[in-house]
Amino acid sequence: MNQIETLEKLCALPGVTGFEQSAARTVAEMLRPLVNKVDIDPFxxxxxxxxxxxxxxxxxxxxxxxDQIGFIVTEVLEGGFLRFMPVGGVDPRMLLGCEVTILTPTPLYGIVSCTPPHLMQPGDADKAVPIHEMLIDTGLLDAASRIPVGTPIVFRQPLVRLGKDAVSSKCLDDRAGVLAILQALKKIDRKKLGVHVAVMFSAQEEITSLGAMTGTFRLRPDYAIAVDVSHAKTPDAPADETFAFGGGVMIGMGPNMNTALTRALIRLARAEEIDYQIEVMEGDTGTNAWTMQIAACGTAQAILSIPLRYMHTPIETMHLSDLDATADLIASFVQHFDGEVSL
Known part of the structure; x- marks a missing residue:
């Protein structure tokens, strides 16, 4: 399976925060040939x-x-309409008119309904509709018997190519990170490793980082690298908070990261001529690294991020060269690391 096919498969897996088990089983099988042992915990x-x-x-x-952001059914109304609430951070401004998949045993199609402009009251077009006032239209008159309250929902957007080198899809946050680790593992020569490599595809990052907390406590690593996404530049985005699209892997620098480990990654990126960017993260990084750093007796932590446009939308967009740079840096670091870092 090539890179695009693998990414397409990963992004198609349903894994709303708290409902990751189905995705976990598939990803576990993808990981199994690359490691010695694989487990799935209760979460x-x-x-x-x-x-x-x-x-x-x-x-x-x-x-x-x-996990991925999504929604959950809170009420089933007459006529096949659903009330719902978000799971994870969702901007209500981009929901109206979205296509969704309702994750019943046989998945169902739905659309987030919207009022035609002809029927709006004066001034309504300039207001954002709160999510608790939105409805999903399933078109099913028997929806009450087919869709239980508590059913998770995901965006329907499939992976698409944008030009030659970019892709767009739902949940590239953080299936792109999953693929970067899988790609890195394929490059590693096991016989020449100087450290054990633990891999964690963690549950519930979008809400509590529960999976990272419990998994890191269980594994007790000496070092950890969180692989996630961060904001890529667009013409309308703040220049000082975004990074070059196609500019390479982003290496986090700040109090959440172990300075020696971070500098080791920077030196290696320079030596291997891997494109990289420095992302200053002055406080809570909003990633699993914040939790992993203090698990058990503490872990020397680093963060690598893939530049991503339109985070937490159904059209998250990534440059493939940034994914490759991230995988290359992970593979090279793990392959050459002897377990010791110095400033």
């Missing part, structure tokens, strides 16, 4: 261990979160 976090031949070797943990 849907997938973990794997790649054992190195070196005695008393230290452990490096690679994490990307498996």
């Amino acid at each position: 849907g976090t997938v973990t794997g261990i790649l054992v190195c031949p070196r005695p008393k070797a230290k452990t490096v943990l690679l994490d990307a979160h498996l």
Whole structure:
């Protein structure tokens, strides 16, 4: 399976925060040939261990979160309409008219209904509709018997190519991170490893980072790298808060990160001529790294991010070269790391 096919498969997996089990089973099978052991915990976090031949070797943990933003059914109304609420951070301004998939045993199609401009009251067009006032139209007169309250919902948008080198889809946050780790593992020569490599595709990052918290506590790594996404430049975005689209992997720098580990990644990117950008993260990084850093007795932490446009929308967009740069840096670091870092 090539890169695009794998990414397409990953983005098609339903995994709303708290409902990751189905996606976890598929991702576990994708991981299984690349490591020595794979487990799925009760929350849907997938973990794997790649054992190195070196005695008393230290452990490096690679994490990307498996869950995606979505919605949950709160009420079924007459005429096939659903009331719903978001799971994770969703901007209500872009929901009206969206296509969604309702994750019943046999998935169902729905659309977020919207009032035609002809029927709007004066001034309504300039107002954002609160999510609790929105409805999903299923077109099913028997919806009450087919769609239980509590059913999760995801955006329907499939992966599409934008030009030659970019892709757009729902949940590239953080299925792109999952793929970066899978790509990196394929490049590693197990016989030459100097550290054990733990892999974690974690549940519930969008709400609590529960999967990262419990998984890191269980695995007890010496070092950890969170692989996530961050904001890529667009003409309308703040220039000082966004990074070059196609500019390479983003290496986080700040109090959430171990300085020696971060500098080791920067030195390696320069030596290997891997495109990279420095992302200053002065406080809570909004990633699993914030939780992983303090799990158990503490973990020396780093963050690698893939530049992403339109985060938390159905049209998240990524440059493939940024994904490759992230995978290359992970693979090179793990392959050459002996378990010790210095400033």
